[in-house]
Amino acid sequence: MDPALLSHPLVPPTPTLSAAAPVSPEDAARLRALDPQAYWLEIARELSWVTPPTTALNGTLGNFEYFPGATGNVSTNCLDRHPPERVALRYEREDGLRETWTFGALTDATARFAAALEDLGVTKGDRVAIYLGNVPEAFIAIHACYRIGAIYSVIFAGFSASAVRDRLEDAQPKVVVCTDATLRRGKVVPLRDTLHEALDGLDAQVIVARCVEPGAPLRPGDLDFHALLDATTRRADPAALDANDPGFIIYTSGTTSKPKGLVHAGLGFLTGAYANVKWALNLHPGDEYWCTADVGWLTFPIFALVGGLAHGATHVIYEGSIDTPTPARPYEIIGRYGVTKVFTAPTALRMLRRAGDDALRGQNLDSLHLIGLVGEPLDPETWHWTHRTLGQERVFVNNTYGQTETGTAWASSMVGLTATRPGACGHPLPGYRARVVREGGQEAAPGELGALTLTEPFPCLARTVWGDHDRYVQTYLADFPGAYAASDAALLDHDGQLWVTGRLDDVMNVAGHRIGTMEMEAALITHPAVSEAAVVAMPDDVKGAVPVAFVVPRGDAQDSPELQRELAEAVVRGVGAIARPARVIVTPTVPRTRSGKIMRRVLRDLLVTGETRGDLTSLENPDAIDTVRERLRGGSA
Incomplete structure (x- = not known):
């Protein structure tokens, strides 16, 4: 990863959020050092129970109970x-x-x-x-x-x-x-x-x-x-339900096989979501709070439907596309309701940035103190635009990381208490034990890219796959015995900040060098002509794999051989000569999910075979497939 990203100064909490922090900095440090089981028992005492928990953990990863014998609703x-x-x-x-x-x-x-x-x-x-x-x-x-x-x-x-x-x-x-x-x-x-x-x-x-x-x-x-x-x-x-009774099933999207129905314990999920919102949002009953996620993705239950409501805040909920009828709609909503905190995805911010700053003019965003993020890697350029332009340098931007399986965004700043670094995902929150490991399972050094794992159970971790526990074990627990494998590539920097660069499949080995796609995409987005970028690996007989960049231009930027050369050089400057893209494809659109995420898997399929495979049910813009296919053939944008 580009050392310049890792060495960017830490951004401290804002005075407004620090004044409203739920605990003192000293207590936050104590909680971070606490044994996970003791921590979760402490958090559980902040909730209402019929039979309060007295024991934290019974069992190990793959077969465990949290708060055995406790009951509630x-x-x-x-x-x-x-x-x-x-x-x-x-x-x-x-x-x-x-x-x-x-x-x-x-x-x-x-x-x-x-x-x-x-x-x-x-x-x-x-x-x-x-x-x-x-x-x-x-x-x-x-x-x-x-x-x-x-x-x-x-x-x-x-x-x-x-x-x-x-x-x-x-x-x-x-x-x-x-x-x-x-x-x-x-x-x-x-x-x-x-x-x-x-x-x-x-x-x-x-x-x-x-x-x-x-x-x-x-x-x-x-x-x-x-x-x-x-x-x-x-x-x-x-x-009065047992703390480990199943609360819900949520399905991951399938690729070449049937989607997995992950089972979460109801009260275990509540405990994790409540703590997640406490730290990642510093949410209070007086907040006017907007989570832009869709109820169909676990972000919404974590940060609104369960975790958010457990804190008693007033929730803005919006049905439809947030940039309809104009890109000013999100800003109008914030102003109309006096929204103090927003939780969204990096894609939404890139969409607003791509639309231009005219939509911001005349909008009253004075109430806004925090923008929280989850869902995909956040490029530092978007972080800076959000902080400087959208947030007027007074809004704290808290990027986080979690998965459907973990039931929380477990890496985050403790808002108002701990710092963040642009592009990073904060640090592991109290109650979680994260390790980045090499292929053999040895712990990676600070700054070294490896596989992200979690080594201890926690209440909101998915317990099984509905009707197929063997699939759960093989998917999540077989790669690194004794640990949950996130299947994401990551590193922990020297300050303990977590950087997740994408799926392990997106870490390409170019002539013996392991390169994450996030840093290449971040380098591309620094170019003023680029609004979005996605980098995928193309097999190469000599180097094993080479990067290919797909770029969506900003405003009136036009595709040209000169622009393609400039973008390739931007990657070289930001990452190194080894990362120079074999091709730069400038395209007006890319396949994306309804929540706005670029479907890199589809781009990879189109690049390698010219066809798509696997589950396309979450694809919002099917026409993008033909557009990208035409651009790959050398057609006009």
Whole structure:
């Protein structure tokens, strides 16, 4: 990795966030040094339990319990324990529809919907599929499952019928909750129709929240969400659930095989998410807070639906594309609600930067104190633009790292307490033991790129793959015995800051030199003509692999041999001559997921074979495949 990145000065906490820190700097240092089991017991005492935990850990990775014998309920920690008059949700939809929900109203609706599920025969351990966007009904349905011990599974609203069916066949839900449709860039996406196509031949009760077309008729056998809720006056009592009872199943996207249904313990996940939000967001009941993630990705349950609500903050939730109808929409939302903290993805910031700074002019962002990030490597150029231009050098930018499997973004600054470094992911938070190792399992030296592992269990780590524990063990525990393998390439610098450069598959061996794609992409983005970049490896008979860069230009920048040479030289300057791209492909678009991530796997397939393979159900812009294919053939952008 470029030494200049690792030697960038640490950025200290801002005075505003330090003044509101949940503990003193001395106590933060104590917690970081604490044994993980003692730490998690200390965190657990901040939550509400029926039977409080007295023991932390029983067992080891692959077969463990956290807080054995403890009982409680997730929904009571997220809803019932907060003042009923406090605003819980400020909902806004792409077409301008807005709703406000207090904690009291949300708790009441959740308890009644839980009772309705019980009346439909749903009991503890039954599965309920949630096929919804970022709507209040998602909060109600999910916390209703938590209330009675049903195991929910959120299915991303952008998936195709085939992808939805894979997940339904695996989880075998008794009930599926969906909306009639969702909105995306001014278009109506018909979720109910997709669901019924996916359900063909499967047996499940469908409950439809008619939100986009409230007067549309229901299909025979379907139930109306709001009519069912209105007809149910009984409130279900929160069940006292074991700390290790399964809370939900969340599916990773498949590539060449079926997606994995990762199982998280409900109360274990609550504990991890609560602590994650405490440190990574420094969230308080007085905050107006916006998590831009989709409910179908685990970021939203961690940082909003569970972890965020457990802290009692007011949540802005937005359904639709945040840059519709104009790129100014995010700034307008921040100003309208006085948003103090935002949690988003680097892709969203790159999208705003690419749109230009005109959208920022005249916007009131004075309330904003923190921008948190997760999801993919953050290039330092985007960090600096966010800090200087968007944040006016007074907003703290906290990049974090986590996975669906870990149930938290476990690497982060402790906001208001510890520093960060532009492009890094902060440091391992209390309660986690991370090691970067070489191929043989020996610990890597500071600054040395290796494989990222976690060596001790923690409450929010996924416990198994639904119905296939052997697959769980082989996927996560076989590579480095005694440790969880993240399958990501990373290093810890001399200050303990974590740098995750991408999947291990994205670390290419060029003539014996191991090079991560992140540093090459960061070098490309420093060029003023570049808004986004993705680097993938192409097999080479002499060097083993060579890098190929795909670049999306900014503004009026035009492709030319001169620009391609300049971009190749930018990589040489930033990383070294060994990293010079074999080709630089300038393209107006690249394949990306609905959450905005570039699908580097698809770019690699197109580069090597000219075709795509594996799961494309999360691809938002299929037309990008033909565009990139044409550019690879030398066609015009």
